[in-house]
Amino acid sequence: MQKENIMDYDTVALDEEKNELVIIDQTKLPGKIEIIRLKEAKEIWDAIYLLKVRGAPAIGVAAAYGIYILAAESSADTYEAFYEEFKKKKEYLNSSRPTAVNLSWALNRMEQVVLDKKELPVAEILACLKEEAKEIQAEDIRVCKAIGEYGLSLVKPGDGILTHCNAGQLATSKYGTATAPIYLGEERGYHFRVFADETRPLLQGARLTAFELQSSGVDVTLICDNMSSSVMQKGWVNAVFVGCDRVAANGDTANKIGTSVVAAVADHYKVPVYICAPTSTIDMDTKTGADIKIEERPAEEVTEMWYKERMAPEGVKVYNPAFDVTDHELIAGIVTEYGVARAPYETSLKEIFKKKEEDIRRKKNGRQ
């Protein structure tokens, strides 16, 4: 049955009975809320590549359910055959998009289950895989909420907040990352004034962020990407909150193309830029932003997508990187579920991971 509000839908879900991945087709938003069901490897790969499901954490959750669904269809009767098939499917899904580290992070976590449960029959390994995928999603919700609390401590009621792309509920399982402080603040009467960059070329800010914030009753104003300087110059922005696709060990951050422009402008106007980053998006194996692979996407996204008529001359050269890297020097803080990391990030991010390890150890001991 059609629900009234986009916020009442799950961005990503598993239909356990039918063994299908259920997602909102985000390419149809905001015009149409269309729920689609996926089962085949190619369908899941396409959904991620074509941005039907997008945003680093949501991609991770979709990949976790996706690999479980594919594994559950396996007819392999030995562990070796099952694992061989699993690895091929995992590599295939992992090739759908290169920049958001949550994709490989979630798939590696799922593979670890297959390795750890080696001694069990395949049917039991499958049950463990399903639990792990569900836990990845449940964790995503807890993590976003914690990021929201830490983010909220950085702003005050009535503040103007600018965001770029969509790091909202539609990019996660709930709350979003960059929007989590906004949603929690809204519940507590902070009444932020939010500016959402439209985010060319695919308009995630206009189609998704403005849509979900407006649907939640948040005071949101849509601006074109070239207007951030104007609103900051007027003193309307107290902080920038953005999400990320991969944070390197030195704090350099890849996020949607245009984020580094916003950060450079914010630096000029002395507006702090906060990167809202679940630890699943922090890649300590990547030293600096220069080591992050930036996805390049088809020229048509720039020249014709979303337009009734072509917006550029036929045959014109187009450069269409989907992400850019914001230098760590432009970042005031990296807001994680374990607190806010500040420069120097090499040290503070290590401290964040230490807290995470302690937390995992504590929880494991509590269960024993």
Ligand SMILES: CSC[C@@H](O)[C@@H](O)C(=O)COP(=O)(O)O
């Ligand atoms: C919480 S989502 C963080 C990022 O993934 C988001 O800001 C972003 O850049 C999304 O890009 P997209 O190409 O739409 O997947």
